[in-house]
Structure formats: C-alpha cells, structure tokens
Amino acid sequence: MRTRNTAVCLSLALLATSCAGSLDRTVRAEWLHEGGPPTAIPMDVLPSNHIYVPGVVAGQETELLVDTGAGITVLDNQFARKLNLKRFRTVTASGVGGTVTGSYVRVPSIRVGDLILRNVLAIAINLSPIARIVEHDIPVILGKEFFKSAVVEIDYPRSLLVCHRREGFRYKGDGRTVPLRSSSSGLKKVRCQIEDLPPAWFQLDTGSGRSVSVFQEYAARHGILEGRTPRSTRIGGGVGGFATESVASMRKFTFAGFDLHEVPANFPTPDTGAFVNKPYAGNLGGGILRRFHLWIDFDRNRMHVEAGPKVHVPFDRDRLGLVTLVRGRALVVLHTSPGSPAEKAGIRRGAKLVRVDDHPGSPDQLRKLLRDASRRPDGATVRIRDAEGKDHRITLATHYKP
Numbered sequence: 001m002r003t004r005n006t007a008v009c010l011s012l013a014l015l016a017t018s019c020a021g022s023l024d025r026t027v028r029a030e031w032l033h034e035g036g037p038p039t040a041i042p043m044d045v046l047p048s049n050h051i052y053v054p055g056v057v058a059g060q061e062t063e064l065l066v067d068t069g070a071g072i073t074v075l076d077n078q079f080a081r082k083l084n085l086k087r088f089r090t091v092t093a094s095g096v097g098g099t100v101t102g103s104y105v106r107v108p109s110i111r112v113g114d115l116i117l118r119n120v121l122a123i124a125i126n127l128s129p130i131a132r133i134v135e136h137d138i139p140v141i142l143g144k145e146f147f148k149s150a151v152v153e154i155d156y157p158r159s160l161l162v163c164h165r166r167e168g169f170r171y172k173g174d175g176r177t178v179p180l181r182s183s184s185s186g187l188k189k190v191r192c193q194i195e196d197l198p199p200a201w202f203q204l205d206t207g208s209g210r211s212v213s214v215f216q217e218y219a220a221r222h223g224i225l226e227g228r229t230p231r232s233t234r235i236g237g238g239v240g241g242f243a244t245e246s247v248a249s250m251r252k253f254t255f256a257g258f259d260l261h262e263v264p265a266n267f268p269t270p271d272t273g274a275f276v277n278k279p280y281a282g283n284l285g286g287g288i289l290r291r292f293h294l295w296i297d298f299d300r301n302r303m304h305v306e307a308g309p310k311v312h313v314p315f316d317r318d319r320l321g322l323v324t325l326v327r328g329r330a331l332v333v334l335h336t337s338p339g340s341p342a343e344k345a346g347i348r349r350g351a352k353l354v355r356v357d358d359h360p361g362s363p364d365q366l367r368k369l370l371r372d373a374s375r376r377p378d379g380a381t382v383r384i385r386d387a388e389g390k391d392h393r394i395t396l397a398t399h400y401k402p
Helices: 077-082 128-134 144-149 216-221 363-373
Strands: 009-011 014-016 028-031 040-042 051-057 060-066 073-076 087-095 098-112 115-125 140-142 151-155 160-164 176-182 188-194 200-204 212-214 232-238 241-255 258-267 282-284 292-297 302-307 322-327 330-336 352-356 381-386 391-395
Touching: 040 051, 051 140, 073 077, 073 098, 073 144, 077 115, 087 115, 098 140, 115 144, 128 322, 232 330, 322 363, 330 363, 352 363, 363 381
Parallel strands: 009 232, 060 140, 073 115, 200 282, 212 258
Antiparallel strands: 014 087, 028 115, 040 160, 051 060, 051 098, 073 140, 087 098, 098 115, 151 160, 151 292, 176 188, 176 302, 188 200, 188 241, 212 282, 232 241, 241 258, 292 302, 322 330, 330 352, 352 381, 381 391
C-alpha cells in the first residue's frame, strides 16, 4: 500500500504571536499509574497523514490531533464553547496559510492515555475550514505542551501511541538516535539532506500532511528548483487560508540515515504564513514520518528512529491535478495544476463536478472517488462530467518528477 499525499496539503503548524509573557503557561503533568508498562493508545492515521488519538478534555471524551509543529494547544471554537471555557485576551496566531484571530482559554485537564496535563493555556479558533478539507473533525490540536511533558512514542506502522515518563526512560531498541534542536518557539528541528546538498535543519511536524516542504530562502540559495523539470503547482494551506505552491520531486532525501527516493516536495510561497523567513531549510511532515516508528524526546533533544516495513515503498503522487472543495451542495474545482492531465482535458477553476466514472453522488462521495482515481497508475483513465454536461475523459500521468 502506498502512502498518500492529499491534493490540498495541510500543515496545522500554529504559533501564537501575541505576547503571552504575562500569562501562566506552567503545565502540570500527572500520571495515572505509578508502576507497570505504559498504556499503548490506538492511533488513527488518516490518508492525509494526520494522526488522531482518543483523549479526554475537561471531562469530555474527544479525538486529539497530535502535532509536533503546533507551538500551542488549539481548540476549535465550537468545542471550546461546548466545554464552557472562559475566553480572555484576543490573540493573533500564524498558520501556514496566514494569520487568524482567536482567544486564549484555560483548559483544566487533558488526558492522553496514562498522562494528564493540568492547567493548559490554549487558544480557541475556528478550525472548521480545515476539518472540511481533511474530511475529519478537528476538536483539538495537541501541541508543544504535550511533547514537553513526556517521551512520546509514535508507532506509525502499528498505529499506536505511547506516553513514557521522561524520568528513567531508556530506549532499548536497535534503531538510530538523531539529535533535535530547539527553534526560537520551542519546537524541534532534525537534520535531513536533500540530494547532494549539505545536511540542513527541518522542523519536525506531525501536523503536516506533506512529505517535505522546502522554504523559499533555502531553495533559492541552493538553486533547488533551477532546471528541475517538469514541475507543477498545487494549493497548499491550512490555518489562515490557502496559497499556491510549486511542487517537484527530490531524487533523494535522507532522514535519520535512511535514503528515500523520488520524494514529492512542496515549495511554499515566500510572502505568507508561519513559514516565512524561517532560519531553517524546511518542514518534515507526515508523508515521510509515517514510514517510521519514532520516540520523540523533547526534554533531551533527541529522537529514536526505526524504519517501518514500508519505508522504501514508492511515494504515491496525484496523477490527475485537481484540487476540489465541497461548497454547499456542489463539488467545486479550487485549482488545476499546470501541465496536469486535468488541465489538458480543459477542466478549469470554478467548474462544478457532478459525476466520476459515471457514478453520481454527493459532493463528499464524488470527492472521495476523485481522490481514489487520482492514485491510479500512469496510463489509466478517469471520466469526469461537469455541471454543464460536458464529459472529460482523462488519461492519468505523473506531471511532476525529478
């Protein structure tokens, strides 16, 4: 089974940019059991590469999106209202798509497995636009506070998460241990390597559905996109909105000593969002991380990495070139990638789609059919009908590669 990269690639990296210096950000970590092995928590790994675990927030059972790239824990506005959390002080937050406005809230408790976090300062914003794209509710994004309180084991291959006590933790596996480095926001970076360039620091971001994002300054300094054809564009975004990105492939990308080949990479626009003017090379996301078993130790600035059984399975690619969104009762084309089979077939931004391979359905059903069809092999066909009754027979092809 190949890993998937969503047509709309999301990063839920979020940093509160208003001053919180006068607010108490001390989080107390408590453990339910003094002895015995820690509890392994079932983890849901979405096709978008985002990961969810069950938890309890202020007494309410819910799902938690686990995000090493979130500088603060985030609650959806509607969920915060359900918990009757008091809002105070407006805050501006920066996400990958731009900035949003929210409010600080104080969460009395968040439980994940054996770990209980007390007195969590979080922000509440509207996460519903992102949930519609991920096709999954996002009541809570569990961020930096969680990773600072435990050694977090994320076993992507077996879909399990384990919280280990920092005190006395000893890694006993035979994997590779790599150093982490703190950014100014307290998030963590890991050294990776693009092709034959020198190793560079990439932010560790389980909240990103991408494989790897390469930031504009680093890409320009090393001429990464110069002469790299064919390449295309697609819509990238998340908290704060959307932006058009370049997309191409890396012949080789090295993480924790493992050489991965033909790796899809995004190149965000330089003028918006949380990734502007960052002093590191890029962002390492779930498209790569889901191939590994990780023990993330924020406290000791290190991560233990074991390869999963599918570490060298070829990366899948979108072979259609359409980005769609459900708007009301219609499935609307948000973006058509230049040079893609969809563009060559004449499908344009704003078109409303009503059938896929002669199958009618709701916008959500059609979107799923399109997503599955876009992963068919080169040379396969898909038939799409628009609301004007025009049929488009499209031959799928990889439209960006090394």
